[in-house]
Every structure is written in C-alpha cells, then in structure tokens.
Amino acid sequence: MGRPRSFDEDAALTGAMEVFRRKGYVAASIRDLEEATGLKAGSIYHSYGDKAGIFAAAMTHYNRAVVDARLAEHAPVCAGLAGLRNLFVSLMHEPNGTSFGCLITNSAIEFGGSTKVPNGVDIGLRTLAATFEQRLRAAHRSGALRRDLKPAVAASRLIALYQGVLVLVRAGWDKPALERMIKDEFKHLGGEYDA
Amino acid sequence: MGRPRSFDEDAALTGAMEVFRRKGYVAASIRDLEEATGLKAGSIYHSYGDKAGIFAAAMTHYNRAVVDARLAEHAPVCAGLAGLRNLFVSLMHEPNGTSFGCLITNSAIEFGGSTKVPNGVDIGLRTLAATFEQRLRAAHRSGALRRDLKPAVAASRLIALYQGVLVLVRAGWDKPALERMIKDEFKHLGGEYDA
C-alpha cells in the first residue's frame, strides 16, 4: 500500500492554523507554512492540493480543536449562564504575546469582501450561536434568565457581542472596560437589575 | 513653483479606500490602486511615498468622509437614541453588490496580529465610541435611557455590538435576525421592557 505518512497531521495542522490566525490567509506564505508545519512545500501540495486546501483543513481543525475545546472548557452545559460569562471573559485573558486571534472572525473579514466565504466560518459561527442559544434556553427553563428575554434574540446579541469583543481585543481596545461591559451584560441576562 | 497636481485627490483617495475596504491591505496591489485611483504607480509613490502611505491617507479619508458622514446622516445629536438605532440598522441595508465593509473593522483584524495597528483604527473606534457615549448621556439626562443603565458601560456594549454586526454581515449572517436583535437591544436601552 505504499509509504505511510511520517508526519503528525494534527501537529502540522496546528502549526498551519497558527500561521493563518496570526497573519491571515493572503499574508501567510507557503514558506511560512513550511516552517510552521515542518513539511516541505512539495509535501504540503501533495497532501492538501493547494494553499486553499491546507487552509480549509486548518479551519476545520480550528473548529474542532479550538472552538469545541474552548466551549467545553469554559461553558459546559452544567455551567449555565456563568459558563457563558466565563467564556466571554476568557477572550481577554489570553497572554498578549501568544494571541493569535480567532480564525473565524479573521476569515469572515478577510474573505467577506468576495462572494466566497469559507464553509468553516459559517460552521464555526453556527456552533457558537447554537451553544449560546442552548445555554440560554436551559437558563430560561430554570428561571436563571430574565423572564422577558427571548433566548433566540439574546443568543443573537451574544454572537454579535462575541465577534465584536474579538475585533476590539485585536485592535488593542481597553480590556478592563470590555470586561466590565461583559459582566454588566450577564447581569442583565440574569435579571440582576431593577427596571 | 513647478507643476501643480492635475488629479482630484479626494476622488483618488476614495478609489483607494474602496480597494482597501474590499480586498484588504495585503491583497490590494499597486496595480489595483492604479486602476482605482486613475494614477500611475509612479505618481502614487511620488505622492504618498509607499503602499503604507497611501493606505494611511485612505484610512484618514475614510474616517472623515465615511464615518463622520454616516454619523451625521443617521445619528445627529437631535435624533437621540432613535438615531443610534437607525445607524445600526443602516449597517444591514447597504446594497449587497456594492458593500465594501468597514475599513476600521477590517484593518483592526488584518493588522491586529502584528504589534502595529494603524492609528486610523483607534481614531475611528474612538470617534464611534465617543458619539455613542455622548448620545447615551443625553438620553440619560432626558430620561430616554433606562435609569439603571450607565452610559459609559452601555456605550461599551454598543461599540462591541457595532463591530460584531459588521463581522456577521460580512460573513453573510442572517440580516433579519440581526435587525430583530438590534431593535430589541434599543428597546432595552429605552426601558421598554418589564422586569
């Protein structure tokens, strides 16, 4: 059956993913990818077809290895609204030097000008939105959510807030102010306010 | 005194701006800029130094000609909270084919990976945030804002929501859902909710 692959595909995709997160799709060169994956250009093209191919693979890897893991770590089902809040707050506590940005946000912006937004962007956004809505519905049932709030609309606000926070963090916006804002938002969701 | 410029600098910068909004900084080539500005490469380099120079000029032009104009059109001081709401809603009513995206958001993402975020990003963001806060403070004084809301925190939420909406629109997210979310958010701000 021929020679098997000698490289660790997960490690290679992780490297590629980091390059794309840091520099974006266009600015990431094949030589950057060689360095980050440990593969030579020939191997990259053999395994993934072209630059768009390894990007698609890296994006899929991101959704599975980063987004899903982040949701599971900070906002498991049992953690309720507080878990969601932790998820948001965690966006601002990544060490500055090793911050790569969100591949979903970055790709939405970079490819959004053309008509061809990568599938992974939509998949990632839907994963986030579905998780938000699920947690809000559970909070709605348990009474943890303010009674006059509709989970679907609140989830819509959270997905927008989430992307907005990622933009502002990347722009170097004041993090303490963002954190205050997030805590305030979740106070609202929990109904800890007088009208 | 030598020969004066024969091209319309505003028109040239508008063209350059559109290219950068649509394709991003890296993907925009000097040849793209030649076509969009009507200038030849030599003239561009003579007038703006290098690619980063014409980008900086385009960014300044954007803040003055697009951001300020948009704020004045949709959210003048007299329009109060409703003006802000119109501003948000207008983000989703740009004709699809001619949508260029927001140069501030796009640049924050594209340059955010490096340590050098362009000045124009911060300037534009501060303009938006300051306007939001000013309108919210006015609404606070007039009683149009829910009494338990602090204008500064609410402005912080609005700037994040604003950037988030721009990301989602660029990603092709469901616009009617976004519009419902925005209208809901402004209902909250106006206190039109029971607790």
Place this chain on the structure above:
DNA sequence: ACCATTTTAGAACGATCAATCAAGAACGGA
C-alpha cells in the same frame, strides 16, 4: 521666453509568490 520644479508615464528591477516536477527514499503486500 526661459528656467526651475514638479507631475506624469511606462519600462524595468530584484524579490517573492503559489505551484510544479523529477528523482530518490521508505514503506506494505506478495
């Protein structure tokens, strides 16, 4: 009219881009 100065135009530069190719190396099945 003439000069000094600046803007244009277009060709040209080296560097780097994504992608290809040929050849050898390494494995599984027979």
Place this chain on the structure above:
DNA sequence: TCCGTTCTTGATTGATCGTTCTAAAATGGT
C-alpha cells in the same frame, strides 16, 4: 525479496509583488 505505491525533498517555473528609475510633459515665477 522485490514490486507497486506513496511520501519526501529540493530545484525550478512563470507570474506577480512593491518599488525605482528615466525621460517627457506641464506648470509658475522671473
């Protein structure tokens, strides 16, 4: 063992990148 297949490597391709350069065209001051 040996064959067929697949993987790896490094050199190489043509295209395009940002930038520079040269020379002509155009203007204002004197």
